[in-house]
Amino acid sequence: MTKAILINYEYCTGCHSCEVACKKELDLPKGEFGIKVEEVGPFQFTTRPGLEGTWEWTYMPVITQACDLCADRTAEGKMPMCVQHCQAWCMYYGEAEDLVKKMDGKTRWSLITVKE
Amino acid sequence: MDYQEFLDSIDRKAYHEGEWRWQEGDLTVTRTNHWSPPGCHNGCGVLLSVDKDGKLVHIEGDPLAPFNGGKLCMRCLDMVEAVNHPDRLKYPLKRAGERGENKWERITWDEAYDIIVEKVNWIKETHGSHTIIFDHGTGRNIGWQLPLFASTALETPNVCNFGFTGFACYLPRMIGASAKMGEMTIIDVSETHEMRYAADTFRRPDVIMVWGNEPLKANADGFLGHWIVECMQMGSKIISIDPRLTWLGSRAEYFLQVRPGTDAALGIAMLNTIINEDLVDHDFIDKWGYGYEQLVESVQGKDADWAAEICGLDADDIRGAARLYATAESASIQWGLAFEQQLSALGVTAAACDLMGVTGNIDNPGGNLLIKCAFDIEKRYGLGDFKIPREEYAGKMTLSAGIESSDIVACAATDPLLHAVETGDPFQPQMLWIESANPLACSGMDAPRMYEAMNKIPFIVVADPFMTPTAVAHADIVLPVAMSCERNAVRTWWTPARSISKCTSYYEAKSDEQIILDLGKRLKPENWPWKDDKELSTWYLCDQYAEGGTRYEGDFEELQARGGYKYDPWDAEYYKYEKGMCRPDGQPGFDTATGRFEFWSWGYNHWGVDPMPYHIEPKDSPVSTPEKFKEYPFIATSGGRSCEFFHSEHRQLETMREFHPYPLVTIHPEAAAEYGIEDGDWVWIESTHGRCRQKAFLFPGIKKDTIHMEHAWWYPEEEAAEPSLFGVFDSNINNMTLNFETGQGGIGSGIKSFLARIYKYEPGDQMPGEKVTREGGWGDYIVGVMAGDAESAAQAAEGNAKLMKQLEDAKRVQAMKVEDADMQGRNALIYAKEHGEAAE
Numbered sequence: 033m034t035k036a037i038l039i040n041y042e043y044c045t046g047c048h049s050c051e052v053a054c055k056k057e058l059d060l061p062k063g064e065f066g067i068k069v070e071e072v073g074p075f076q077f078t079t080r081p082g083l084e085g086t087w088e089w090t091y092m093p094v095i096t097q098a099c100d101l102c103a104d105r106t107a108e109g110k111m112p113m114c115v116q117h118c119q120a121w122c123m124y125y126g127e128a129e130d131l132v133k134k135m136d137g138k139t140r141w142s143l144i145t146v147k148e
Numbered sequence: 149m150d151y152q153e154f155l156d157s158i159d160r161k162a163y164h165e166g167e168w169r170w171q172e173g174d175l176t177v178t179r180t181n182h183w184s185p186p187g188c189h190n191g192c193g194v195l196l197s198v199d200k201d202g203k204l205v206h207i208e209g210d211p212l213a214p215f216n217g218g219k220l221c222m223r224c225l226d227m228v229e230a231v232n233h234p235d236r237l238k239y240p241l242k243r244a245g246e247r248g249e250n251k252w253e254r255i256t257w258d259e260a261y262d263i264i265v266e267k268v269n270w271i272k273e274t275h276g277s278h279t280i281i282f283d284h285g286t287g288r289n290i291g292w293q294l295p296l297f298a299s300t301a302l303e304t305p306n307v308c309n310f311g312f313t314g315f316a317c318y319l320p321r322m323i324g325a326s327a328k329m330g331e332m333t334i335i336d337v338s339e340t341h342e343m344r345y346a347a348d349t350f351r352r353p354d355v356i357m358v359w360g361n362e363p364l365k366a367n368a369d370g371f372l373g374h375w376i377v378e379c380m381q382m383g384s385k386i387i388s389i390d391p392r393l394t395w396l397g398s399r400a401e402y403f404l405q406v407r408p409g410t411d412a413a414l415g416i417a418m419l420n421t422i423i424n425e426d427l428v429d430h431d432f433i434d435k436w437g438y439g440y441e442q443l444v445e446s447v448q449g450k451d452a453d454w455a456a457e458i459c460g461l462d463a464d465d466i467r468g469a470a471r472l473y474a475t476a477e478s479a480s481i482q483w484g485l486a487f488e489q490q491l492s493a494l495g496v497t498a499a500a501c502d503l504m505g506v507t508g509n510i511d512n513p514g515g516n517l518l519i520k521c522a523f524d525i526e527k528r529y530g531l532g533d534f535k536i537p538r539e540e541y542a543g544k545m546t547l548s549a550g551i552e553s554s555d556i557v558a559c560a561a562t563d564p565l566l567h568a569v570e571t572g573d574p575f576q577p578q579m580l581w582i583e584s585a586n587p588l589a590c591s592g593m594d595a596p597r598m599y600e601a602m603n604k605i606p607f608i609v610v611a612d613p614f615m616t617p618t619a620v621a622h623a624d625i626v627l628p629v630a631m632s633c634e635r636n637a638v639r640t641w642w643t644p645a646r647s648i649s650k651c652t653s654y655y656e657a658k659s660d661e662q663i664i665l666d667l668g669k670r671l672k673p674e675n676w677p678w679k680d681d682k683e684l685s686t687w688y689l690c691d692q693y694a695e696g697g698t699r700y701e702g703d704f705e706e707l708q709a710r711g712g713y714k715y716d717p718w719d720a721e722y723y724k725y726e727k728g729m730c731r732p733d734g735q736p737g738f739d740t741a742t743g744r745f746e747f748w749s750w751g752y753n754h755w756g757v758d759p760m761p762y763h764i765e766p767k768d769s770p771v772s773t774p775e776k777f778k779e780y781p782f783i784a785t786s787g788g789r790s791c792e793f794f795h796s797e798h799r800q801l802e803t804m805r806e807f808h809p810y811p812l813v814t815i816h817p818e819a820a821a822e823y824g825i826e827d828g829d830w831v832w833i834e835s836t837h838g839r840c841r842q843k844a845f846l847f848p849g850i851k852k853d854t855i856h857m858e859h860a861w862w863y864p865e866e867e868a869a870e871p872s873l874f875g876v877f878d879s880n881i882n883n884m885t886l887n888f889e890t891g892q893g894g895i896g897s898g899i900k901s902f903l904a905r906i907y908k909y910e911p912g913d914q915m916p917g918e919k920v921t922r923e924g925g926w927g928d929y930i931v932g933v934m935a936g937d938a939e940s941a942a943q944a945a946e947g948n949a950k951l952m953k954q955l956e957d958a959k960r961v962q963a964m965k966v967e968d969a970d971m972q973g974r975n976a977l978i979y980a981k982e983h984g985e986a987a988e
Binding site: 040043045046047048049051052053055056062063073074075076087088089108109110111113116117118119120121122139 | 149154159161162163206207208209211217218219220221222225226228364365372374377378380381393395397398399403791792802803806807847848849
């Protein structure tokens with residue numbers, strides 16, 4: 033049984049809510065993060081067939097070693113801070129084997145686990 | 149996104165469903181809503197944890213609040229830092245040195261109140277209460293409280309956003325929509341239903357046209373932008389109309405990168421396509437429309453090719469976007485602030501309303517809803533203004549109104565007040581009360597001119613949680629205002645009605661409610677019968693002097709105990725105009741003068757505004773001033789929002805500045821290269837009117853001839869005293885914006901499109917703070933002349949017919965102004981129909 037976070041990163045808007053929710057929960061100082069949103073783009077594809085002129089602008093949250101998936105909160109039945117506050121509604125918390133069933137090829141998914 | 153699955157997944161016990169306050173170990177947790185300070189436009193459900201010493205130590209979103217579903221933006225998540233910030237004002241202060249020296253003496257609340265009461269009473273007796281200007285801004289929970297205080301305690305009708313020319317924030321869209329369809333309108337993304345996306349009657353929009361705003365960052369007008377992202381996950385398609393690429397634009401079917409200030413032409417062309425290709429909803433138009441034939445006629449010749457040239461777009465994209473919008477089963481228009489920060493403000497508003505009307509996307513699931521504030525609690529702006537003595541009400545400055553029998557809007561107009569301050573004509577303002585506003589940093593167009601003007605006002609009070617640049621420069625008394633978690637209050641902005649519960653306090657800071665109650669009782673006790681903030685809130689929810697009152701039943705404590713929110717079933721109903729729910733007489737139809745959706749608007753006509761959608765070329769543009777464009781080769785737009793800040797707020801917070809340390813001017817990489825500018829360089833942005841300094845942000849999603857600047861920057865970490873004033877002028881785009889430049893009817897401003905040039909900052913360059921406070925600014929305006937810059941003033945002097953007419957109209961309207969403060973909205977439109985002449 034492995035707990036995980038599933039991200040529908042097609043819809044991550046880079047709003048920083050997960051980053052701040054986590055920083056405050058873990059009381060991390062300036063420059064340190066438990067989860068950090070990385071950015072790709074924006075750029076326009078020029079040669080890739082079917083994508084010419086299409087914008088790529090993708091955000092992807094990256095989880096650091098500081099993350100314990102909010103063990104204290106989840107033990108009480110609460111959601112991890114990042115998942116609870118994700119404004120784009122693109123993060124899920126649960127058992128990895130359950131979450132993987134959501135990965136249906138209709139959007140861009142990423143399943144993240146941490147060291148226990 | 150499966151909303152029902154989300155609801156089913158919440159551990160309701162863990163989040164204490166059914167309780168509004170409980171203990172978790174040493175912490176007391178309160179289920180309530182956040183709404184300001186610090187400001188925003190929403191009011192999300194939050195869970196606040198306070199320790200045994202009464203200190204706020206934790207905040208999280210409330211997953212059981214349907215409004216936000218537990219989600220919060222980064223600013224709310226940083227609330228503990230904001231509330232406990234060492235820079236917060238702890239005590240009332242009295243100025244000890246000269247204005248601008250930042251020298252203060254701590255006083256008690258009683259001393260502050262005594263000084264204010266003595267001064268106000270003296271002004272009332274000697275100059276009249278109309279010589280008090282009341283300035284408030286947007287986004288804090290003060291929209292009914294402060295007008296009530298101004299009207300029934302200070303007894304002044306001159307309540308406005310001082311310095312903010314042309315009512316250029318939301319108000320034009322509100323009055324435009326009200327004139328054409330009798331209500332305000334918002335897009336349907338399920339926010340009127342307590343069951344939200346899982347509500348039986350809701351259907352997500354097929355298409356959302358996001359126009360003139362970046363809702364994911366702005367969250368404006370009671371609308372949480374990310375609701376759109378939820379709908380996208382359910383299949384909604386996006387049309388993005390914006391000079392800048394946004395995240396939504398990058399995922400849009402059509403990204404129309406419109407030239408700033410030309411949106412109305414685009415709207416007219418989309419109407420042309422939809423009408424001439426017969427994509428309209430004939431059934432809606434026949435049954436419910438008025439004046440459709442005039443609309444058809446007015447858009448002829450203004451096709452996609454015509455607009456493509458004006459707007460800098462591809463004509464096929466305009467046609468394609470129009471077809472996508474018109475042929476969708478349900479489509480909506482999420483409009484934004486850019487609508488009124490252009491001279492065509494009411495013209496583009498009319499075009500957008502007409503797009504909704506011709507396609508029948510009115511009050512349908514997934515379309516544009518007819519909306520009221522929950523339970524009809526907030527009926528109109530200007531609560532209590534009927535109590536202002538009539539002779540004082542006659543001193544209300546409404547220059548901008550193009551209407552003779554009633555005011556176009558309830559608040560006073562800033563331009564004639566600025567003129568009065570500069571000249572003493574028709575009176576010399578004696579006092580300025582500023583609460584929840586920071587005009588030097590944010591809302592004051594032509595900030596250097598506002599700075600000079602405010603120094604001419606003898607007595608100024610500023611109430612705010614922090615010492616602001618405006619307070620340092622001008623205040624004689626500063627009052628510390630409590631934050632959201634320190635107040636008992638209620639609010640509505642659409643639905644649900646919400647309560648805010650006091651959880652803690654901070655030194656001697658008092659809530660807006662407490663300050664107005666304390667002073668109201670001292671200044672005009674007969675108008676202030678309420679025992680406390682809770683009783684005042686209950687009166688607001690249920691009564692407000694009402695014959696008929698509001699539709700709310702209950703009181704503050706009841707609302708608080710419900711978890712702080714209550715949805716209004718009226719707002720959740722669709723097709724209300726078919727069901728007799730909109731008109732006071734209970735008949736089917738719209739609450740307009742004709743009872744119909746007015747493509748040709750009586751209200752517009754009555755205001756002296758073109759009743760058909762119209763486009764006005766920006767005053768300062770490659771088209772209007774091509775010679776100037778050679779020297780100032782960028783179209784400068786501004787005001788795009790950031791996640792980290794609400795207008796001039798949040799600049800003190802280390803966490804927000806970690807993500808966003810400096811103001812950014814967005815430049816296309818190729819344009820920047822031409823000027824040797826690299827990402828992160830300090831750059832001057834300069835117009836003929838002034839200049840400011842921001843850091844270059846190179847971004848390919850903006851056109852090469854366009855730049856975008858951030859607004860409302862100041863630096864709390866810098867020196868407070870003049871000439872710095874927390875660096876408020878150094879990065880201030882309002883060094884370049886103008887007062888006295890408005891669109892038709894005195895509505896709208898041109899501040900989102902003017903010409904500028906850019907060049908690198910060099911060490912040793914004179915900073916604007918010194919230029920403004922020590923050398924009188926750049927001098928490109930004439931004190932006392934009702935024109936924005938020297939060039940306009942010269943044109944006026946040479947007999948520029950248009951400007952002269954504007955001034956004459958203004959004086960005429962001023963002389964004939966309404967005496968009945970209630971003569972607004974529907975009554976004004978009925979009057980319009982009875983007395984107006986259709987300009988056909």
